[in-house]
Structures are given as C-alpha cells and as structure tokens.
Amino acid sequence: MKLNKKTIIILIAILVVAVGVIYSLATREPAIVRIIKGEEETILELEYLSSHPESTVFPVVVRSSGKKPVETEYEGVEMFTILESLNIDTSNVEKVTFNASDGYKIILKLEEIKEPKNMYLTYKRDGKLLKSKKRGGNGPFQLVIRRDPFSQRWIKHVNEIILE
Ligand SMILES: Nc1nc2c(c(=O)[nH]1)N[C@H]1C(S)=C(S)[C@@H](COP(=O)(O)O)O[C@H]1N2
Ligand SMILES: [Mo]
Numbered sequence: 001m002k003l004n005k006k007t008i009i010i011l012i013a014i015l016v017v018a019v020g021v022i023y024s025l026a027t028r029e030p031a032i033v034r035i036i037k038g039e040e041e042t043i044l045e046l047e048y049l050s051s052h053p054e055s056t057v058f059p060v061v062v063r064s065s066g067k068k069p070v071e072t073e074y075e076g077v078e079m080f081t082i083l084e085s086l087n088i089d090t091s092n093v094e095k096v097t098f099n100a101s102d103g104y105k106i107i108l109k110l111e112e113i114k115e116p117k118n119m120y121l122t123y124k125r126d127g128k129l130l131k132s133k134k135r136g137g138n139g140p141f142q143l144v145i146r147r148d149p150f151s152q153r154w155i156k157h158v159n160e161i162i163l164e
Contacts, residue, residue, distance in 0.1 A: 076122030099160035
C-alpha cells in the first residue's frame with residue numbers, strides 16, 4: 001500500500017476518533033445512584049426514577065451564583081418516597097449522607113428527608129434530562145430542596161446515598 005499524505009491524514013483521523021470513543025466509554029459516568037445501608041446496596045437507575053408513578057414536575061426558583069434568579073421546572077421523586085418504594089427499612093436510620101461525583105457531600109437528618117414535598121431526587125430540568133458534570137450539567141441526578149431558597153444544600157451529581 002502506498003502511504004501518500006492523504007492516506008496518512010485519514011489514518012490519523014480514524015485513530016483520533018477511536019481513541020476519543022474509547023476514552024469516553026472508559027470514563028463514562030453511569031446514570032445510577034448507589035443507596036447503601038450497612039451491608040445492603042441498592043442500585044437506583046434513571047429508568048426507575050423516570051418511570052416512577054410518583055415522579056412529579058414542580059416549579060422552583062434557581063439562584064445560581066452570580067446569575068439572576070430563574071424560574072425553572074424540575075422533575076423528580078421525593079427522596080423518602082424513593083426509599084419506601086425500594087422497600088428500604090428506615091426505622092432505625094438517623095442520618096442520610098449524599099455524596100456527589102465531584103467530592104461534594106451533605107448530611108441530612110432522616111426527619112428532614114421525611115418533610116412532605118421538600119426533598120426531591122431529580123433527573124430532569126425544563127423537560128430535559130440533567131446532563132452530567134462532564135457535559136456541563138448538574139446531573140445526572142440532583143437533590144433539590146424546595147424550601148432551601150438559596151439552594152446551598154442542593155446537591156448536584158449525586159451518586160451515592162448512605163443511610164446510617
Ligand atoms: N456536587 C455539588 N453540589 C453542590 C455544590 C458543589 O460544589 N458540588 N455547591 C453547592 C452550592 S455552594 C450552591 S450555592 C449550589 C448551587 O451552586 P451553583 O450555583 O454553582 O450551581 O449547589 C450546591 N451543591
Ligand atoms: Mo453556594
């Protein structure tokens with residue numbers, strides 16, 4: 001085979017694309033949340049949330065740092081409802097730790113999680129799936145606290161929930 005300039009450029013282009021595809025597959029963040037209670041681990045998948053009968057759309061004002069407040073609509077399921085529907089026994093749980101893929105962490109009391117219509121694990125904003133951190137979004141899952149007006153305790157990129 002004659003390796004002219006054009007062939008070499010095409011080969012390099014194929015190589016670059018292949019490396020890109022392999023890299024993005026290898027570093028792909030799966031759209032799941034691991035719910036851990038002692039030795040038990042439950043995997044929560046996006047499809048489970050999005051097809052949940054109690055998935056709801058609710059309006060909320062987002063005050064992102066350095067930006068004007070914006071009215072948006074989030075879609076998700078109440079955190080306590082999720083635990084109940086997964087049959088996770090919370091009778092002796094006191095605190096709930098939310099870990100995010102960027103290392104951010106927040107600890108909430110189970111009582112707070114139980115407050116009606118307050119804490120939602122969300123997966124859509126304004127009708128679109130939440131993008132991952134890598135793609136510049138707040139997802140794939142974000143804990144939205146409706147009665148936290150300045151959203152400091154909202155947690156982006158939630159990937160682990162630990163019940164203790
Ligand atoms: N995973 C994760 N969640 C987070 C944060 C963060 O750095 N990482 N910052 C918190 C803070 S301080 C605020 S004010 C809100 C909104 O942050 P944003 O305006 O940068 O989106 O998200 C909160 N949740
Ligand atoms: Mo903040």
